[in-house]
Amino acid sequence: MLLKLLESPNCLLNRRNRYQFLTTLLINLICIAHGIGVGWLSPTLRKIQSVDSPLDFSLSISEISWVGSALGLGAVVGNILMGLLHSRLGSRLSLLFIAFPHSCLWILVYFAKSAEYLFIGRFLAGISSGSLYVVHPIFLSEISDSKIRGTFGSMVLLSVNVGVLLGYILGxxxxxxxxxxxxxxxxxxxxxxxxxxxxxxxxxxxxxxxxSEAEKSFKYYKNIREDSQMSEMHEFEAMKEALTQSEKTLDRVTIKDFLTRPALKAYGSAAVLTFVSQCSGLLAMISYMSDIFAQSGSTMDPDTCTIVIGIVQILGTYTTTLLCDIWGRRILLIVSSAGVAVSLTVFGLFSYYAQSHDLSQWNWAPLLFMSLNIYLGNIGLTGCYFVVIVEIFPLKIRTKATSAALVVCGIFFFFILKVFPVCMDQWGVPLTMWSCAGISAFGFFYFMFYLKETKGKSMLED
Structure with a gap:
């Protein structure tokens, strides 16, 4: 039974998949570190604003919004920078680069003397995150088999969310x-x-x-032994032939390549996917989760609720790794957007009625519905985003178009991080949640009727 499982092409410990799996685990160490930086902010902001602040300064609402959104601003720079450098440097050097700006975050956090230290640190961490969201999906799509590509791609977000939980706990x-x-x-x-x-x-x-180096790399990632390489190297020769033909003109991409019918369809899907994944507020809520619970009307401890949310988030992205290559990307996005719309609507209703009614016996409701929101959001809108965004673009423009899409994603991320605390302060929790729910409902209808499934698509296809 165990041997049959290990021989399955979908098993991550299958002989052919083992080095791909090991590589995925190793490069996701930086994703965990990035997640810690994201999750750490939520409880730390409450500490800094308390009377027992570990720092000699406090933060205003405006400064909080700038420190929070600096990550998104840096992500835009990281997306652009890596979009320009990735094809020249290659994935390995690009992967090494990512660690250095992120490390600067923690040095500046330690020596922080004002809000500017935190802003610059978060900005540099954003450069790292923007870079890894370009490099990791492309690199993993190039080294992994099509049957497990979705699993490896979704493990990027799983690793980030493990880091977010650790950030909540450490903070x-x-x-x-x-x-x-x-x-x-x-x-x-x-x-x-x-x-x-x-x-x-x-x-x-x-x-x-x-x-010659490509052949050695292929053998390494496919774990091809000398006694079986003749039968398994046909795939490498097919890849070499396909890329050799297409790469004759790949570096000379013209404007016409961006205006083909497949490219135009991909832009529409990428635009909606990016808009909904960011403006549904899922990633912004992670940074401000403790404040959301503190203002929700529930009397449960905000930091405890935040840690529970971190656990739920991991379960959501783990579900994605299990189902992404079984159910497909489209069905997960449909279920995810519908679930986010419903759960945020109910969360907003609780907060609204808590302002004028005694709902103490329903204290558990905000935690339940925010948990549903984060779980369902992570199985699709965030868990599948970086898988789908790479797969939908034609081969010839894939790297540049993915980079451009992630730049737009970073701009939305910066915008939502900047305005989210202001919206909660000016609009209140109910209206903020209902706005995010409406955007998620729009995504549900688009994914239901217009999104094309990319499960099992070859990375040599358009």
Whole structure:
């Protein structure tokens, strides 16, 4: 029974998939570190604004919005920077670059003397996150088999969410000045593992004409043994031939390549997917979760609720890794957007009636419906985003179009992080939640009637 399971092409421990799986785990160390940086902010903001603040300064609502949104602003820069450099540097050097701006975040956090330190640190961490959201999906799509590509792609968000939970816990229970020393172990381990265990993707090496190195890389990631390579190397030869033909003109992309029918269809799907995934508020809520619970009308401890949400978020993205290559991307996005719309609507209703009614016996309701919102949001709108955004674009413009889409995503991310605390302050929790619910409902109808399934699509196809 166990042997049959291990021989299944969908099993991550299948002989062919083992090094792909190991590589995915190693490069996701930086995703965990990034997630810690995201989750750490929520309980830390409450500490900084309390009478027992570990710092010598406090933050106004305006400064909070700038510190929170600096991550999105940096992500835009990271998207653009990596979009320009990735095809030249290759994935391996790009992966190494990601660790350095993120490490600067924790150095600035430790030495923070004003809000500007936190803003610059979050901005640099944003450069790292914007870069990894370009490099990781492309790199994983190039080294993994089509049957497990969705699982590996969704593990990026799973790793980020593990980090978010750790950030909630560390920010709540550890002293402010100890956390940087703990977290810096992750980018250091990430750099070491990349130097010794990660190889350049075979597709990039073929594009650069390094066929011998590409063959070695292909054998490594497919775990091909010498006694079986003749039968398994046909796939490499097919990849080499396809890329050699297409790459003759790939570096000379013209405006016409961006105006083909498949490209135009992809833009529409990418635009809606980006708009809904960001403006549904899912990622912004993670940064401000403690404040949301504090203003929701519930009397439960906000930091405890936030940690529970971190656990739920991991369960959501883990569900994505299980179902993404079984059910497909489209059905998960449909279920996700519908669930987010309903749960945020009910969360807003509780907060609205809590202003004028005694709902103490329903204290558990905000935690329940926010948990549903985060769980269902993570199985599709966030869990599948970076998988789908790579797969929908034609081969010839894939890298540039993905980078451009992620730049737009970063702009939306910055905008929503900037306005979300202001909306809660000016509009209140109910109207803010209902606005996000309406955007999610729009996404539900689009995914239901217009989105094309990309499950099982070859990365050599348009």
């Amino acid at each position: 709540t229970h550890l002293a402010y000045h100890i956390i940087p020393f703990v977290v810096l172990l992750l980018p250091i381990s990430y750099v070491i593992s990349n130097l010794f265990f990660i190889r350049e993707s075979p597709m990039h090496l073929i594009r650069k004409g390094k066929y």
